[in-house]
Amino acid sequence: MAMHTDDDPTSSFDDVQRAVYEFVDRHGTATRAELLRSVRVDAGPAHSKPARSGNYTQQTALEPSTLESCLETLLAEGYLTESEGTLRVSVPGSPTELETESGAVTIRTAREPDREGILEAMRTVAQDGSYVVAADLATRLERAPALVRVNGTEDGSQSRMCFAAVLDSNTESETTADAGSGADSDSDSDTDSTPETDPTSADKPDDTRIVGWLHLDVPALDSRSHTAELTVGVVPAHRRAGIGRTLLEHGLEWAREAGYRKVVQGVPSSSETAISFLEANGWEREGVRADHYRLDDEFVDEVLFATWPTDS
Known part of the structure; x- marks a missing residue:
């Protein structure tokens, strides 16, 4: 499709x-x-x-x-x-540049050379186990033939859109890490360590200096072709700088222009940072799937969120 x-x-x-x-x-x-x-x-x-x-x-x-x-x-x-x-x-949309304490960050459509950096960013965000959807998405994208797929085909392949937050390679990263998960948070953090797998390290090629991502999956079923599933995340060392919010704006603007009626996301109930981020950006709770995840031998509910980009 x-x-x-x-x-x-x-x-x-x-x-x-x-x-x-x-x-x-x-x-x-x-x-x-x-x-x-x-x-x-x-x-x-x-x-x-x-x-x-x-x-x-x-x-x-x-x-x-x-x-x-x-x-x-x-x-x-x-x-x-x-x-x-x-x-x-070609994908519609112009890049957006942000000035952060870490340096200039560009939000743009992801490219194939970004793949390794995006996968590392997803796994970094998922390290504490609370944002497991990021780890699952990284596994699927690792096997996908293309990072961005504008027009899926009738053989059942999915269309997908991906945006990347890229740190300027000429800037140094000296920020305080946030121990939460998901995207930007307004809360303070007392954690001052950057994970060893942080994809913004200086020995990475410029195109893989990824500090955040937004991904949209389009279901292969015609009955759900009006709906896209979104995930968004920012690596801990670069949160609270507006990156997650700007990624979200890019993703929803793209969904609106592409004609999608609804965008959804499910997050574990234990991911308080991700839940607060979505609610602060106007997403609505649609329901809960009980015991949907098993994290550290404990069952955790999934909270279902939705937004309607064509209404905004």
Whole structure:
């Protein structure tokens, strides 16, 4: 299934444009060489057919001139973007920059090179065990072929959107760690240690200096295609700086523009910081699933939250 928009962005494509666009979307990024090597398009009816089969169409690789003509159109019309030879599906929205005590932080759409840093940030947030949804999401994204998937396909693959909070590589991180979980908190903390797995350490490549994320999953079921499931988190050393709130604004603005009616999130009842954060940002409690988690040999309820971005 595709992202829930009124118009299918591929409806006006010819066969070559659709094949190229879907390949880039499915893999997250692609180069011209990868497209020439991997994309196949119909070449007309085959001259022969295997036994016990119906009519079938022969497929062939793209000619370089055909690919260039296709990319010229997709780039000019804004369906794809290109940076240093790497093609990506265009995603609406402009980056936002925040000045924090740690330095400049940019909130932007996540890119494939961000994957390792985002996974580490999720696992860092999940370390104390209270925000287990972050650990589960990290496991799923580690296996996903693309970090951002704008248009899922009918084979059951899910669409997903991901935003990253990236610390400027030229700034030093000298902040006080917050021992809570989830996103920003207004409460004070007396913990002054940054986890050893903090992905903002100086030996990380610039693109993996991730201090927070927001992820939106789109269910593969048509009956729930109006709903997106959100998770958001900020690593402890960079909380209380507005990063979580700005990530949330980006995610909900994207959901609103994409036409989603409802955004949901479930958090353990033990995650008081995450619950306070969502309630402070206008989310409503919809219910509780009793004993949904087992944490440290104790059963913990899940609190279900929702917001309606099209109403705001």
